Amino acid sequence: MSDYKDYLTRQIMLGKMNRREFLGRAAALGIAASTANTLFAASAAAQEPKRGGHLKLGLEGAAATDSKDPAKALSQFLFVVVRTWGDLLVESHPTTGAAVPALAESWEPSADAATWTFTIRKGVKFHDGKELTVEDVVKTLQRHTDDKSESGALGVMKSIKEIKADGGKLVLTLTEGNADLPLLLSDYHLVIQPNGGMDNPDAMIGTGPYKVASFEPGVRATFERNQDDWRTDRGYVDSIELIAMNDATARIAALSSGQVHFINRVDPKTVNLLKRAPTVEILNTSGRGHYVFIMHCNTAPFDNNDLRMALKLAMDRETMVQRILGGYGKIGNDFPINDTYALFPEGIEQRVYDPDKAAFHYKKSGHSGPVLLRTSDVAFPGAVDAAVLYQESAKKAGIEIEVKREPGDGYWTNVWNAQPFCTSYWGGRPTQDQMYSTAYLSNADWNDTRFQREDFDKLLLEARSELDEAKRKDMYRTLAMMVRDEGGVILPMFNDFVNASTKQVKGYVHDIGNDMSNGYVATRVWLDA
Amino acid sequence: MESGPITGPVLTDGVAGETVPRSADLSGVPAKPNPAAATGEIGGSFWRRFVFRRPLAALILQRLGLSVGLLFAVSLMIFGGIEALPGDFATTYLGQSATPQAVENIRKDLGLDRPWSERYLNWLGGAVKGDFGTSWASKNSVSEQIGNRLGNSLFLAFFAALISVPLAVGLGMLAVQFRNRLPDKIINVISLAAISLPEFFIGYLLIMFFAVQLGVATFPATVYDSMTFSERLSAIALPVATLVLVVLAHMMRMTRAAILNVMSSAYVETAELKGLGTFRIIARHAAPNAVAPVINVIALNLAYLVVGVVVVEVVFVYPGMGQYMVDAVTVRDMPVVQACGLIFAAFYIFLNMAADILAILANPRLRHPR
Numbered sequence: 013m014s015d016y017k018d019y020l021t022r023q024i025m026l027g028k029m030n031r032r033e034f035l036g037r038a039a040a041l042g043i044a045a046s047t048a049n050t051l052f053a054a055s056a057a058a059q060e061p062k063r064g065g066h067l068k069l070g071l072e073g074a075a076a077t078d079s080k081d082p083a084k085a086l087s088q089f090l091f092v093v094v095r096t097w098g099d100l101l102v103e104s105h106p107t108t109g110a111a112v113p114a115l116a117e118s119w120e121p122s123a124d125a126a127t128w129t130f131t132i133r134k135g136v137k138f139h140d141g142k143e144l145t146v147e148d149v150v151k152t153l154q155r156h157t158d159d160k161s162e163s164g165a166l167g168v169m170k171s172i173k174e175i176k177a178d179g180g181k182l183v184l185t186l187t188e189g190n191a192d193l194p195l196l197l198s199d200y201h202l203v204i205q206p207n208g209g210m211d212n213p214d215a216m217i218g219t220g221p222y223k224v225a226s227f228e229p230g231v232r233a234t235f236e237r238n239q240d241d242w243r244t245d246r247g248y249v250d251s252i253e254l255i256a257m258n259d260a261t262a263r264i265a266a267l268s269s270g271q272v273h274f275i276n277r278v279d280p281k282t283v284n285l286l287k288r289a290p291t292v293e294i295l296n297t298s299g300r301g302h303y304v305f306i307m308h309c310n311t312a313p314f315d316n317n318d319l320r321m322a323l324k325l326a327m328d329r330e331t332m333v334q335r336i337l338g339g340y341g342k343i344g345n346d347f348p349i350n351d352t353y354a355l356f357p358e359g360i361e362q363r364v365y366d367p368d369k370a371a372f373h374y375k376k377s378g379h380s381g382p383v384l385l386r387t388s389d390v391a392f393p394g395a396v397d398a399a400v401l402y403q404e405s406a407k408k409a410g411i412e413i414e415v416k417r418e419p420g421d422g423y424w425t426n427v428w429n430a431q432p433f434c435t436s437y438w439g440g441r442p443t444q445d446q447m448y449s450t451a452y453l454s455n456a457d458w459n460d461t462r463f464q465r466e467d468f469d470k471l472l473l474e475a476r477s478e479l480d481e482a483k484r485k486d487m488y489r490t491l492a493m494m495v496r497d498e499g500g501v502i503l504p505m506f507n508d509f510v511n512a513s514t515k516q517v518k519g520y521v522h523d524i525g526n527d528m529s530n531g532y533v534a535t536r537v538w539l540d541a
Numbered sequence: 542m543e544s545g546p547i548t549g550p551v552l553t554d555g556v557a558g559e560t561v562p563r564s565a566d567l568s569g570v571p572a573k574p575n576p577a578a579a580t581g582e583i584g585g586s587f588w589r590r591f592v593f594r595r596p597l598a599a600l601i602l603q604r605l606g607l608s609v610g611l612l613f614a615v616s617l618m619i620f621g622g623i624e625a626l627p628g629d630f631a632t633t634y635l636g637q638s639a640t641p642q643a644v645e646n647i648r649k650d651l652g653l654d655r656p657w658s659e660r661y662l663n664w665l666g667g668a669v670k671g672d673f674g675t676s677w678a679s680k681n682s683v684s685e686q687i688g689n690r691l692g693n694s695l696f697l698a699f700f701a702a703l704i705s706v707p708l709a710v711g712l713g714m715l716a717v718q719f720r721n722r723l724p725d726k727i728i729n730v731i732s733l734a735a736i737s738l739p740e741f742f743i744g745y746l747l748i749m750f751f752a753v754q755l756g757v758a759t760f761p762a763t764v765y766d767s768m769t770f771s772e773r774l775s776a777i778a779l780p781v782a783t784l785v786l787v788v789l790a791h792m793m794r795m796t797r798a799a800i801l802n803v804m805s806s807a808y809v810e811t812a813e814l815k816g817l818g819t820f821r822i823i824a825r826h827a828a829p830n831a832v833a834p835v836i837n838v839i840a841l842n843l844a845y846l847v848v849g850v851v852v853v854e855v856v857f858v859y860p861g862m863g864q865y866m867v868d869a870v871t872v873r874d875m876p877v878v879q880a881c882g883l884i885f886a887a888f889y890i891f892l893n894m895a896a897d898i899l900a901i902l903a904n905p906r907l908r909h910p911r
Contacts (some may be wrong), residue, residue: 070761070858075678075868075871075872076676076679076686076690076860076864076865076868076869076877077634077676077677077678077679077868077869077871077872077874077877078678078679079678079679079680080679080680081680086634086635086636159642159646160646161643161646162643162646162647162650163643164635164643166640166642166643167640214680226765226766226767228689228765228766228860229679229681229686230860230864230865230868231763231765231860232763232765232860255761255763255858256763256858257761257858258855258858259855259856259858261745261748261856262748262760262761262855262856262857262858265745265748265749265752265753265760266760266761266858268753269752269753269756269760271752271760271761419627421626421627421628421633421871422626422627422628422633424628424632424633424636424637424639425627425628425632425633425639426627426628428637436637457640457641458640
């Protein structure tokens with residue numbers, strides 16, 4: 013009962029429930045209306061952020077080899093680090109995923125969506141006291157588009173032809189129209205640095221809510237609040253400490269003993285044990301990341317769509333979500349988009365496990381003999397178990413799958429995007445266009461299913477510059493159907509991001525953009541002593 | 542006390558190891574050094590005389606010369622090992638987010654497109670001058686980072702050794718004194734249990750009891766620059782306890798076995814017949830002659846405390862050398878791996894040399910070869 017009350021209270025705090033809904037549920041619980049009203053008021057009041065305190069986070073994914081340069085921020089740990097000291101031009105809305113202003117306060121596309129003009133916010137100061145100018149912005153974007161750059165945003169920036177300042181505004185010219193351009197600028201590498209970080213990319217000086225006090229790669233990073241922050245809706249705690257904890261058990265021990273307030277990457281296998289700790293709150297957020305089994309459409313035997321269909325139908329999705337994700341996830345439908353994306357094409361029939369149908373397509377394909385699936389635990393947590401589960405469910409359809417466990421070392425070089433059938437994962441992308449352009453365009457670097465179709469490419473480009481939303485949504489439905497019914501991707505599940513915090517931590521925003529409240533966790537939460 | 546057959550005056554103040562029994566067991570002690578072999582640098586006759594007069598100094602010099610050669614071989618092997626691993630720095634560092642363009646940029650930047658022999662010699666040229674370069678991944682100076690990490694590793698190892706070595710030797714003697722009686726059995730059971738449990742498990746158990754349940758110990762054991770000495774000590778309490786439990790048993794059992802080995806010899810029997818107390822016999826007559834194998838085991842475990850503690854570092858989130866090297870190997874960060882590898886190798890070589898020298902010092906027959 014009190015658990016349920018807690019749950020209702022949380023729903024209000026998350027903004028998922030209004031007063032009327034709350035009263036309705038409370039009445040069902042048999043709580044008097046007056047009590048319920050008080051409860052609602054109390055939990056609404058609890059949303060008033062408190063300031064102060066020292067926040068400690070224990071995070072997986074740091075290494076001694078971590079770089080201070082945001083262009084090379086690759087690990088989970090660095091993702092939070094750059095989010096904490098830096099700002100972007102554009103951020104994405106936590107629940108709708110739409111572009112929201114940050115250092116760019118507004119923007120204007122040309123009619124063909126190929127030229128964009130951004131107005132840069134005035135009166136913003138860098139941590140070293142220097143005022144932010146449009147020059148800093150231009151230089152930053154140039155540094156990340158340079159062919160010689162080693163930036164993780166290189167792929168995102170490829171479509172930008174020209175970056176220039178025009179009378180205090182930023183003007184971007186693209187190689188082709190792109191209605192989603194502002195969201196591309198929300199790539200976390202594109203932190204605006206003084207003079208674009210050209211002089212000293214490792215300075216860790218930005219305009220963010222916290223200044224870097226110390227940074228030891230692979231060990232620890234500490235931050236002090238930036239008193240001149242240009243925003244008041246963030247940066248509630250006085251100081252932050254990020255501690256590298258790559259051992260899952262160590263993270264859980266640190267959280268349950270109250271040594272840290274927040275941990276990431278809670279293993280689905282242990283989440284139910286952790287739940288029992290009275291001081292702990294599990295924070296799971298539906299996301300866009302997904303786990304995949306990928307076939308090369310241009311390599312035998314996977315160049316036959318009947319065989320691909322047979323393998324898709326032989327996947328028991330429900331069991332995957334239960335067994336591999338511990339229930340923390342959603343089933344997938346063989347295309348890489350879910351309802352967290354803007355313009356999601358609703359109403360596409362859910363593909364289900366159907367051994368008979370799978371057997372039918374398998375026979376039709378004329379293939380015989382075992383199909384070799386390569387996997388490794390670096391592909392995604394539990395990938396080896398998932399491959400074995402899949403082997404079992406395919407057996408019922410008369411399909412023999414041979415599972416080969418590959419070494420984690422070199423998996424991303426020698427197996428993924430190289431071998432014809434393997435397990436892998438994808439993080440989400442800010443827009444449908446980016447997801448498809450990254451992995452499903454014929455000439456994409458990471459087209460890991462070798463899905464090469466001219467009609468798909470053409471339609472994707474058309475959708476990209478289409479400013480009419482209804483039309484655009486229709487186009488995305490067609491694209492989704494193409495990938496779902498003819499592509500080389502078997503997509504059994506979208507994984508939740510599973511983090512955990514102590515109950516002192518309030519104001520955690522469930523952000524669909526990415527893990528750990530889209531990396532903003534340290535700047536968005538406050539401590540309720 | 543009988544005088545040794547070869548030694549000059551007998552000191553009567555009973556220095557440990559002074560008495561040399563005829564039946565002393567010399568197994569496990571290196572043979573008399575005979576380095577009259579070809580040594581290009583120094584004139585043969587001079588070297589021979591030097592060896593005769595100063596056998597120990599000669600041995601040390603010889604060992605040092607060998608170590609340098611060995612370190613070269615190690616560096617070549619490490620380099621070859623990294624080369625043989627799948628994927629190079631550019632592809633592994635970028636992982637799944639590698640685009641051909643970014644990979645090529647990194648390769649050009651670091652000269653990975655040149656032949657391996659050239660890259661090795663380049664690195665060697667720097668290393669000989671004491672310049673280990675910068676880490677490819679983090680662009681920090683390797684020497685600087687290693688200074689920090691090595692300090693942490695040694696800090697941990699020092700306290701673990703400080704506790705475990707005297708404890709192991711003491712418990713070993715105790716076990717001999719009460720052999721096959723209750724204390725011996727208890728010591729044996731506990732040490733066997735500690736040796737059978739994997740170290741991460743011991744670590745987890747300690748964390749569970751002392752950090753989570755009782756809340757008396759500090760966890761995680763992360764240490765950083767701004768910590769005071771006492772904060773550091775409290776941070777490393779649990780990892781040190783884990784390491785002590787891990788290495789204690791090995792050293793203790795070796796001490797016990799070595800002493801028992803000597804206990805069956807004739808002169809111990811003589812001592813017993815003389816009516817000396819058991820503890821006195823063990824401490825004064827048996828232990829000094831059992832020193833060599835014990836020193837060897839201690840050296841091995843000390844090396845482990847510095848080099849082999851990666852698992853403990855991970856479990857306790859402790860920023861030491863092991864973790865540093867593993868991170869570097871994962872992304873093929875060659876300069877860092879080389880530097881760590883050489884330091885580890887140097888540790889092993891040095892500790893082994895120290896063990897041999899101490900074994901010689903503890904054995905007068907080797908100290909004064911004829």
